[in-house]
Every structure is written in structure tokens, then in C-alpha cells.
Amino acid sequence: MTYAELSSFIKKQQSFLCVGLDTDINKIPNHLKQEENPCLVFNKAIIDATAPYCVAFKPNTAFYEAMGVKGWQNLFDTITYIKTNYPHHLVIADAKRGDIGNTSGMYADAFFNQMNADAVTVAPYMGSDSVKPFLSVKNKWTIVLGLTSNEGAADFQMKGNPELYKQVIKEVSQWGSKENTMFVIGATKADMLKEIRTIIPEHFLLVPGVGAQGGSLQEVAAHGMNEHGGLLVNASRSIIYAGSGSDYALYAASEAMNIQQEMSTLLGLLK
């Protein structure tokens, strides 16, 4: 998916919502536990329910790895289900990988070729040769951690002069282009988006932290949106666990629709 395609899909869907598939087998509705594969049944229902209101899905690998080998299969099957049924939606493997060059190449192969994800999140600590193997895969997106939504962002990212996250954004944005690179910027740091936009006015930003983590969608849009949309705002727990009964998918759809409607209003301000 190109930059232009993503931008027009956002305008078509009137949404820049990314649904985080952080499926915790202990948190899904009880009645699903009698299914042969509760995780996959849950994911498919959530995907079907929320696809009309979002432009991207983001399974976080941690939740699948915690299920053992079966979890890795579930991750594959979930991505295959999305790519088969909703080929226009962006699939982000939220993996936060990064290693020395030849090893990062193996990760790029795993997520882009084997698993057919459109995008993968990457940690920048190990520098250029750890990021470039992802960037070198054509028609795929590398989403590099910039300023994350958690408390620990203060420990290293927000220290230095200029702050480490600014160094990372400035440097990494030169390794690729807005056509293959995005940055993770936490919604809980929305006031910093304005300055970030002076460094990278055009890049797409993946913004977690709206919903359960408390970030504000209005603030994120006010400071982070650009004329192409420029944002993918993720919500995970607040959508996928909105309901806990047999009608859980309806609750997820309703929660996603509420966010989409707010996003539609915000996108209207672009015109």
C-alpha cells in the first residue's frame, strides 16, 4: 500500500482508526472458551465487526507469543484472514523488533514475506543497520519507535539535547522516505506532536495510547494531522474488550463506530 493509497483509503473510510488485536486469552468472553480455537474465533468476529470503521489492524506479537506455538499459528491465521477478506486494510505486525543487520533481515523476511504483514514496528536502539533491512523490502512499511505512550518514555527517549526521540526521528527519516517509513508517537504525548511535525511534516504517524491509556483524539488530530491524514490512531483494549457477553462483537463495532464518527468530523476540518 502506497502513501497515496493509504491517504485515499482514509478519506474513503472517513477514519484513521487502527484496531489493536492484543488478544489476551484470559480477557475474551467466557463463552468462547469452549471453542476449539477461542483466539481465532474472537479475532475474526472483531475484525468483521470493526473493519467498516477502521483502516488498519495491528496484532501485537507479544499476545500471540504468550500462547506458545499455537499463538504463532493464530497470528498467521489472523493476518491471512484480514488480507483475504479486507485486502485494502493495512496489517501492522506490532513486533518492535531490531537486531544486527543480517538478523534484522531475518525478521523482515518473517513478517513481510512469510507472514504477509504490510508493516512492522521496529525499535531504533541498534541504529541504521538494524532498521535498513526492513526498509529495503518493497511495498512494505517500517514503523519506527519515536516517542512511545508509556511512562518509561521519560527514561531515555525524552532525555538528551536534543531529546533522543528527536534525534531518532530526524536520523531515521533520512534512511527511508515518507513512502516506506512511519513513526510511533504516543497519544499521551500529544502536545509534542506539533514540534514533531516540524521535523517530519509528511510522514504517517502510528499513534497508540487513545482509549485505555488515556490519550485524547482531538489533541492528537489538532497537532498531528496533515493534509494527507498523516495519522493512524490505534485503540486496542477499549474496542476489543468493550463487551464481554455473546454480543461482544456488537460492542466492539459500536465503540469503533464512535471513534470513526469523531474521526470523520476531524477529517472534515481538513477540507
Add this chain to the structure above:
Amino acid sequence: MTYAELSSFIKKQQSFLCVGLDTDINKIPNHLKQEENPCLVFNKAIIDATAPYCVAFKPNTAFYEAMGVKGWQNLFDTITYIKTNYPHHLVIADAKRGDIGNTSGMYADAFFNQMNADAVTVAPYMGSDSVKPFLSVKNKWTIVLGLTSNEGAADFQMKGNPELYKQVIKEVSQWGSKENTMFVIGATKADMLKEIRTIIPEHFLLVPGVGAQGGSLQEVAAHGMNEHGGLLVNASRSIIYAGSGSDYALYAASEAMNIQQEMSTLLGLLK
């Protein structure tokens, strides 16, 4: 495995070698490709051949993820094989994970509980709440990236005042203790080990970069060893791909033995 147990195992084995199981299905001996599971046959042979000469094994998750779902099973089976047959050897899942608190907790569960690894490598970019869930699992080791062996280490880790890697080592070493925390310090940066030892004199260091990446074992030992050993030096490609014929395991054993003998001499200097 406690600090004291690891230290005495090093003295017993007269080795601080860690064998990196970076098994690339395209690089293993050709004749194995007719096996039902070439990766596992290869790993078991390498483990049996090198166990007498090392104290730790380190599968890197990237290589297993690149094999798809079967790879994740191979990773499990490899770790199970080591824990069953060589229970005194430390098993390090080289995963370089790190995410917001609750998500890092899922990774800790995946590697420590599901997979039964003794240690996992963790990326520090996301700060304290991304590292502490690993540290909170009893009798396990968290190995945090400090100064890595690759070129890209110069991009962020070696910048700042003090340099980022020193900030990371100083800060992270206070979140846990020498009993549950190690740091990755690349052998290609051996001259910096002296200064690192002034910050963390007692912590174990996991040192990649000897062998194929060109680091010197003597220099690493001269600057990084402490009275408890204090080092785990990893070699991957130079050992596991030492031979390419049917006698590949013999070549791996011989290469591991050469390193062990050098290490024995270096350990002798401690007395």
C-alpha cells in the same frame, strides 16, 4: 540459575562460551535437507557437540521466526532439548523484546514460563516499565542491550553526554541487581569495557561479536573479566557453520574447544 551458580559453572567448565544457535536453514549442511526437520537435527547435533565446551546456548528468535510456525516449534523444541539434556547450561532467548508494561509482561510469560528460557534479551528504548516485567520473574535473567556489536551502535548508543549506552547501563542497573540483570556489550567495542566496568563492576556481560564479527577474545577478557568471570562471550556463525559436510558437528566441537581452551587460559589469570 543464580549469579554464584553461573560463576561456579564457568569455573567448572573452564569456559565462558555461549554458543549462538542462529540456525539459518539455507546455511546448514546440504545432506540434512532430506531430514524431516533439518533445523532440529542440526541444532541437537551442534548442542551435543559443543555442550562440553560452553556454559550457555543462545538461539536468536529471528532465525526461527523466519521459518514460520514450524520455526517457533523448533525454538521450543531446541530449548526443551537443552533443558532436558544439559540442565546446567544457561538458555538465552535472544529476542530483543520490549513494549509497554502489560505487553512486556506477555513477552516475559512467553519466554520464561511457556518456553522455559533462563534469560531473555531486552531492548531498553521504551524505559523502565518495558524492562521491569522481565525483572519481576524469579530465578530468571534479563539481558538488556547496552552497547551493541554492530555499526549502527554509533547512531544513537554512542551519542549524548554521557553517551546513551552509559545512561542505559547506569539507569537499568538500578532497576534490578547483578542477580537478575546482565548487559549486552559488543566485543567489537572491547576498549570501552574498561569504563563500563567502572559503572557495573559485578554484572555479567553478554558479549557478542567474537568470531564472524571480528572482536578479540583477549581484549574482551582483559577489559571485561571480573573475579566471578563476569562474561558470557557468544560465537554463532564461526562455530555452527565451521563445517559443511557430514562431519559438521565435529568441526563445531573443534571450533568450540579451541575457544574454550583460550578461555581456560584467560580464566587461569584470575587466580
